[in-house]
Amino acid sequence: MLHLRALCPAERTDAVLEALRDCPGVAHVVLLRGAAVSPQGDVVEADIAREAADEVITRLYEQQLDRTGGITLEVLDTALSDAADRAEKEAPGESGDAVVWQELVSLTGEQSRLNVTFQAFLTIACLLAAVGVVTDSPVTIVGAMVVGPEFGPLAAVAVGVVLRRWDLVRRAAVALAVGFPLAMAVTTGATMLGEATGLFSAGNLRGEHEVDFIFEVGPYSLIVALLAGAAGMLAMTSAKSAALVGVFISVTTVPAAGYAAVAAVLGQWSRCLASVGQLAVNLLGIVLAAVLVLAVRVRSKRFAASPRPLPNG
Structure with a gap:
């Protein structure tokens, strides 16, 4: 799985959360209000199945977070939870075949x-x-x-x-x-x-x-x-x-x-x-x-x- 961290303006946070909820393959969503200092705003974190990453990033691009905030991804070696297991099962395709284009x-x-x-x-x-x-x-x-x-x-x-x-x-x-x-x-x-x-x-x-x-x-x-x-x-x-x-x-x-x-x-x-x-x-x-x-x-x-x-x- 991949760990996602998104810095977003406060006015876009609800839309970002909704986008994450609508995407299959997302687990462990965390919201930190006002935690971002530069740029100012909220921090949203989530663990996502690799095969779902491309769709998630596309949704965040639609909210222009790459310009008004920031998006980072890092590889998770281990994720132990039923929610993570469900996310990987719900995500379309196979992790080994997934391409994260960005x-x-x-x-x-x-x-x-x-x-x-x-x-x-x-x-x-x-x-x-x-x-x-x-x-x-x-x-x-x-x-x-x-x-x-x-x-x-x-x-x-x-x-x-x-x-x-x-x-x-x-x-x-x-x-x-x-x-x-x-x-x-x-x-x-x-x-x-x-x-x-x-x-x-x-x-x-x-x-x-x-x-x-x-x-x-x-x-x-x-x-x-x-x-x-x-x-x-x-x-x-x-x-x-x-x-x-x-x-x-x-x-x-x-x-x-x-x-x-x-x-x-x-x-x-x-x-x-x-x-x-x-x-x-x-x-x-x-x-x-x-x-x-x-x-x-x-x-x-x-x-x-x-x-x-x-x-x-």
Whole structure:
């Protein structure tokens, strides 16, 4: 279940309570008159079944609480009461299949920000991939896959396209368009330094290696990207975040970026171009699959038609 807290002006409190009473899947409603200080008003709290959350939030949006007050949601690990059990039984659908759209928008919006942390993780992941390439270490490549934060912006693009949240698409596109080139530029500099100091040479890329799968583009590259994008979006929309680790390990976005940088410095242009192609195929495949999954899961046309701009930053 989810715990809801709504700050609302006193004149809207009765309407909010009525909306909560009318929604199936709501339990433990609490009213605190005059408890809100900033903004001033009343505080209404309730526990709601996950599958009822989207309808509840829509009702609160109708009361404009997102503008005149505030709405917060947090996950409840345990709720022990007959009322909570009844609420989950009355709520339509299954909890594991429920999508809380505003939660999804908020999550992907936060993960798609171009900031120092995002750029640092992406750069470190590319550097790890470069080390994996020159040492022919699949384990290091897997480490780079796990560290890479690129799925957040890719998921944000898919969410933005399906829900017509163009502000979200722009933010995510900027993060990817700036993040990858900058991370590859740093990796290129590190590779040049390594070659100049004799740490490795062009011979490291000649012949066959265990990490050659990175630049070998083929039908399976697209198939894996599509499956990974679908699994990743299912994990995000069903709150099964543990599955995301498997998504990170299955795609070769960051490894392809790292390989391209190393190959360019060492003059292996065919492998460099193939790696860039691998990167493009993976990015497009993930977004396409995520869009298809979301398109199937969209249930509320009203939400999709009423975008709320993301905060700046």
